[in-house]
Amino acid sequence: MRKLTIYIARHRHSTAHSAHSEPCSHCAKEIKRFGIKKIVYVDGYGEINKSLADKYHTDYVCPGYKEYAKQGVKVD
Ligand SMILES: [Zn+2]
Numbered sequence: 001m002r003k004l005t006i007y008i009a010r011h012r013h014s015t016a017h018s019a020h021s022e023p024c025s026h027c028a029k030e031i032k033r034f035g036i037k038k039i040v041y042v043d044g045y046g047e048i049n050k051s052l053a054d055k056y057h058t059d060y061v062c063p064g065y066k067e068y069a070k071q072g073v074k075v076d
Contacts, residue, residue, distance in 0.1 A: 005038040006031055018042040024062040026075055028053065 012019035021041045023031060031039060032053045039051050068075050 003038065004034075004036045005040060006036045008039070008041040010042070017046045020044045022049075022058060022060050022062070023056075024060050024065050025058055026065050027062055028056050028058065 008021040008023060010019040010021040020043065022043055023039060023041060028039070037053055039053055039056055041049055043049050065075065
């Protein structure tokens with residue numbers, strides 16, 4: 001299988017840089033399920049980070065997941 005990399009970026013009007021785009025553990029699970037091998041994202045300090053999907057671990061909860069939780073949408 002080809003080596004797939006996902007690049008995650010968020011735009012925010014209030015900053016010239018990419019906003020925090022780290023995937024949460026739920027997003028990461030989906031990323032792995034799709035067979036994506038590498039994750040590239042911007043952390044809370046505006047630094048670009050790269051991680052192998054298999055080695056990726058985080059306690060971060062992304063805004064998308066918070067929104068689903070608020071609306072009672074089940075994603076797992
Ligand atoms: Zn998420």
